[in-house]
Amino acid sequence: MIREVLRMGDPRLWRVSAPVERFGTRELDGLLQDMRDTMAAQNGAGLAAPQIGVGLRVVIFGVEANPRYPDAEPVPYTELVNPVLTPLSAETEEGWEGCLSVPGLRGVVPRHTAMRYEGFDPRGRPIRREVTGFHARVVQHECDHLDGILYPMRMTDMRRFGYTEILFPDSAGEEEGAVPAAGGGGAARPAARRRPRRPRPPPLRELPPRGRALGRPCWARGPVGATGASARVASEGPGGAPYTRSCS
Numbered sequence: 001m002i003r004e005v006l007r008m009g010d011p012r013l014w015r016v017s018a019p020v021e022r023f024g025t026r027e028l029d030g031l032l033q034d035m036r037d038t039m040a041a042q043n044g045a046g047l048a049a050p051q052i053g054v055g056l057r058v059v060i061f062g063v064e065a066n067p068r069y070p071d072a073e074p075v076p077y078t079e080l081v082n083p084v085l086t087p088l089s090a091e092t093e094e095g096w097e098g099c100l101s102v103p104g105l106r107g108v109v110p111r112h113t114a115m116r117y118e119g120f121d122p123r124g125r126p127i128r129r130e131v132t133g134f135h136a137r138v139v140q141h142e143c144d145h146l147d148g149i150l151y152p153m154r155m156t157d158m159r160r161f162g163y164t165e166i167l168f169p170d171s172a173g174e175e176e177g178a179v180p181a182a183g184g185g186g187a188a189r190p191a192a193r194r195r196p197r198r199p200r201p202p203p204l205r206e207l208p209p210r211g212r213a214l215g216r217p218c219w220a221r222g223p224v225g226a227t228g229a230s231a232r233v234a235s236e237g238p239g240g241a242p243y244t245r246s247c248s
């Protein structure tokens, strides 16, 4: 069932969610079905349970490969319960993000470039991955929701926060409401079949403020090792919520 996505300002988005204590239950299956339906309906790249008003530590995410945007890294469709995130280095990089709970807006957010994430699938089987680049960004964004953090709270320059149609006029209307990435990769999941069209990343020169080294839009980011020229920052995210703590 498609659920309403809570929008920024709703106090339920600020809460710290509780761990799932039982796997393989009808309740958890139902929650995940609703999350898949809602993410697909919104053309999102990911969704966290608190965004539909459920205070449990459950996120889903995935991005299909899209020949129109060969630089966009596919991210396998994943259902992740009780995640724990560990940065693999202090290195961060900037990238554009959006959020279904902050519709119509985009902002540049520093994120760790390489992360380990651990957790469980809905049956309780362990998941452990080490990821970089866009995959790492999506995971960090979604797990932030479990701690009541929306991406604007991690921004360091509010001049790089604005309306999608102003920031990216060429893509206006194409990605309203979509998250940093979208969809579901590989597996024939409902979300994957609904993979949205992704806006063409604008050239750097079009990104405000002009002349700043902003890095490429997050959905255009290549493998970390191959994009050494991407804008990177040394600081942790703002808001007193660095990723030195776990996400569980």
Ligand SMILES: [Zn+2]
Pocket: 098, 099, 100, 101, 141, 142, 145, 179
């Ligand atoms: Zn979000």
